[in-house]
Amino acid sequence: xxxxxxxxxxxxxxxxxxxxxxxxxxxxxxxxxxxxxxxxxxxxxxxxxxxxxxxxxxxxxxxxxxxxxxxxxxxxxxxxxxxxxxxxxxxxxxxxxxxxxxxxxxxxxxxxxxxx
Amino acid sequence: xxxxxxxxxxxxxxxxxxxxxxxxxxxxxxxxxxxxxxxxxxxxxxxxxxxxxxxxxxxxxxxxxxxxxxxxxxxxxxxxxxxxxxxxxxxxxxxxxxxxxxxxxxxxxxxx
Numbered sequence: 001x002x003x004x005x006x007x008x009x010x011x012x013x014x015x016x017x018x019x020x021x022x023x024x025x026x027x028x029x030x031x032x033x034x035x036x037x038x039x040x041x042x043x044x045x046x047x048x049x050x051x052x053x054x055x056x057x058x059x060x061x062x063x064x065x066x067x068x069x070x071x072x073x074x075x076x077x078x079x080x081x082x083x084x085x086x087x088x089x090x091x092x093x094x095x096x097x098x099x100x101x102x103x104x105x106x107x108x109x110x111x112x113x114x115x116x
Numbered sequence: 117x118x119x120x121x122x123x124x125x126x127x128x129x130x131x132x133x134x135x136x137x138x139x140x141x142x143x144x145x146x147x148x149x150x151x152x153x154x155x156x157x158x159x160x161x162x163x164x165x166x167x168x169x170x171x172x173x174x175x176x177x178x179x180x181x182x183x184x185x186x187x188x189x190x191x192x193x194x195x196x197x198x199x200x201x202x203x204x205x206x207x208x209x210x211x212x213x214x215x216x217x218x219x220x221x222x223x224x225x226x227x228x
Contacts, residue, residue: 004159006159031213031214033213033214040221040223041220042205042218042219042220042221043160043218045214045216048214050214055214056214088157090159090160092159092213094212094213096212096213103147103148103209103211103212103213103214103215103216104150104162104165104213105150105162105213105216106162107152107159107160107161108159109158109159110157110158110159112157
């Protein structure tokens, strides 16, 4: 099984809503990532979890709150978002986040978020 | 400054034809270079990963080349198919999966 599964595929929310994006992998990877991708732009790194601990937070606003309940799961909690937060949110995993391997990244299908 | 530049920005070709996409980078130190294919609204899928010592790597009809001296890479697609229509993203790593520099991609459209 080489899949990274993201749910939901599509999410529409208002600016006052609280919602969550979920990501799951069963490849035994110890690093998981959230990326944000706007149309016709490359993915931008938001958060990195390594061995279930947050290792990188790329100055992401606090209205995005990541959570890693265990090594297979990664959540992104959303609260009080703005319309400009509408984007494709990609989860990814890799064997390790350090330089010890080629760091091949496996992406999920993404969650398309629309904030009204 | 670490940068990855891709050309062309977009490309339209006839089904069955070949094409080559270019990637120039200034990333240092260099660890590896990846090419990803991304269908619209979907997650990127890895095509190849090349380290410093690898000049050429193939994955079916996709062949990537790397010239680490000139800091250039190319992705050659042979006998294109309609399903090749996607964005192709070049990504350079300084080490590990959390040190990646993304190019802005080449949007390829294959028409019948």
